[in-house]
Amino acid sequence: MTDTPTRSLDFGVLFGTSGHHLAGWRVGPERGGGNAGKELDVAEAIRLAQQYERAGLSALFVADVVSVWGEHLDSLSRTTRASYFEPLTLLSALAAVTERIGLVATATTSYNEPFTIARKFASLDHISHGRAGWNVVTSVVPLEAGNFGRDAHYGHAERYARAEEFVDAVTGLWDTVADDAFPRDKVSGIYVDRAGRRALDFRGEHVSTAGPLNISRPPQGHPVIFQAGASETGRAFAARVGEVIFAAPRTLEEARRYREGLDDALRAVGRAPADVRVWPGLSPIIGSTHEEAARLRDELNALLHEDVLRRVIQDNVGDVDFSGFDLDAPLPELPESNRSRSRADGIVALAREEGLTLRQLALRWAGGGIVGTPDEIADHIQEWFEAGVADGFNLAFPYLPGGADAFLEDVLPELERRGIWRPHYGATLRDTLGLPRPDLTIADFAGVTA
Ligand SMILES: Cc1cc2nc3c(=O)[nH]c(=O)nc-3n(C[C@H](O)[C@H](O)[C@H](O)COP(=O)(O)O)c2cc1C
Structure with missing residues (x-):
């Protein structure tokens, strides 16, 4: 059957190899754990990425902090958060061994320069044939400042002001090269059409960059932009630039208020709510009975x-x-x-x-979220999806590999049986998510409209 549902449910997965619950790494293999010590095990990262792709998840999402993740070494010494891959490097490796799943890397606008980010994400988009996404963050860990020559982290308002300019500069750089700029014509000898590239000359208060970009336009035009702003400033930013928004509502009512607020903010900046996806987080602890799942949560918590x-x-x-x-x-x-x-x-x-x-x-x-049987987890997903407050979920498996297996093997098939979800991949991440591609041709540069 080729019927396409008007609105498809997507799953992203917060990608890590040892589990999202802070004590997940301590779960033994007899309880479905066993991935302790594998946070830098690229073979395990490949195995998980391929498993997620086979199951039909839409995207891998790699979170990031450009410092150790928390400044208190006493607690840090008890979690896996002191050692992790740089996201774009990891996703470049995973791009080569996967074919369809989206690859979303976090990069901060506070401790980067737009040219580097535009170039790196364009590269990942080419390496993966159109599967790159950028989770735009402004940095939440103050320790990052010290790693980049600053005594203190930017204040909340300042870092969002910088982020606004930063994203305009990055998308502007992607738009310095037309889709058809590279004729590579052996007969005429023209490799790059001069008319297909332009300077940007972006001069802001916080960032400046000249352009043009030194790589052809990303296959998706722009890699997909993910954002998770939640404060008033953060939400306004998400409404202006985000295409997939990570949200963290606790209840259906909160999720509804969040979606309504976002839709108002989107309309206020002239964007259609239908063009923006909202993915709340979901960290499922699954058991064959509700009591077993609750016991598992208690066991995990007791390890903290x-x-x-x-x-x-x-x-x-x-x-x-x-x-x-x-x-x-x-x-x-x-x-x-x-x-x-x-x-x-x-x-x-x-x-x-x-x-x-x-x-x-x-x-x-600490990382445990919803507790229940596969049926109960499926009920939750169905309820939020059908209420229109979630277009997808950002999964965070509490322990690995068993926490992922339980969801992929028991919850996804149940959702498929209910007709709520089915595996679906388009040619690019944009296509998978049903997001429009920003096209740009040499004719657009000349101001010619069709
Ligand atoms: C699912 C999710 C993932 C996030 N990932 C990161 C991350 O990797 N790095 C980071 O610095 N902040 C991350 N954040 C924080 C957000 O970028 C944002 O700062 C946060 O949601 C609070 O919003 P505010 O900045 O408007 O207060 C994440 C938030 C959510 C909900």
């Missing part, structure tokens, strides 16, 4: 050391020292954070609304 629990919250809310703080006391008053403001606000709101102690709050945040 108290230092890790304290730092989970501390790393997200900012400049407070929780060491020596009673984990079973309520969350204290906190100063304003320069990290992810929305995340800090969300954590505080959750604690206040539900009267959670620091320990209970940290356990919610």
Whole structure:
């Protein structure tokens, strides 16, 4: 059958080799774990990428921080977050051993230059024949500043102001080369048409770049832009530039409010809500019964050391020292954070609304998400998809390889049986996601309209 559903459900996967739950690496092989020590094992990364592609997931997403992931070495020493691949390097390797799955790399606008980013993502798009995506972030870990010659991280408003210019400069650079700029005509001897390239001469307050780009236009025109802004400024930015938005709502009602707010912001900048996908996160802990899944979550949580629990919250809310703080006391008053403001606000709101102690709050945040049987997980996905608040989900498997196997082998087939999802790949990541390609020809450069 070749019937195409009007709206297809997509799954991205937060790509890592040892699991998203902070204690996931400690799960033994007898419980479906066993990937401890494999965070730099490229053979395992290839195996997982190919497994995800065979199952029909739409994209691999590699998160990134350009420093060690958290400044507190006592807790860092108990997680896998001190050692990870640079995303574009990893995805270039995976591009060569996969054929259809999208490859989304995180790159920060705070500690890069637009020309480097435009060139690297154009390269990945060519290497993968049109499967590249860019997760645009402004950096949430203040330690990054010190690695790039700065004493302090940019403030929230400044880093978003830079990000606005940065994305315009990058897309502008991709648009310095027309789709048909390279005739490579042996008879005339013209390799590149002079009329098919132009300078950019972008001069902003935060970034400047001349162009043109030194590589032909990416197969997708522009690699797909992913974004996860959640604060007011971040959401406005996402509405202007994002094509797939990672969101982190906790309830269906929150997800609905998020989607409505985003749609208003999209219309305000003249974009059609139908052109933007929203993918909430989903970290499923799956059991053959609900009780078994809950037991598995409790076992995972019991593997979290108290230092890790304290730092989970501390790393997200900012400049407070929780060491020596009673984990079973309520969350204290906190100063304003320069990290992810929305995340800090969300954590505080959750604690206040539900009267959670620091320990209970940290356990919610440590990586475990929805708990249930394959049927229950499928119900959740179906409910959010059919309510129009999710176009896809960004999966984060709590432990590996068993956490991925359970989803791919038991939940996906159930969704397919229900007619909610089916494997679908287009020629490029844009095609897979049903996003339009920005075409640009030499005729457009000349201002000629068809
Ligand atoms: C699924 C998801 C993945 C993210 N990945 C990264 C990342 O890899 N690196 C990073 O610095 N920030 C990452 N972020 C943080 C966002 O870019 C953003 O800063 C955050 O959602 C808070 O929004 P705000 O900056 O508007 O406060 C991610 C957020 C989400 C929801």
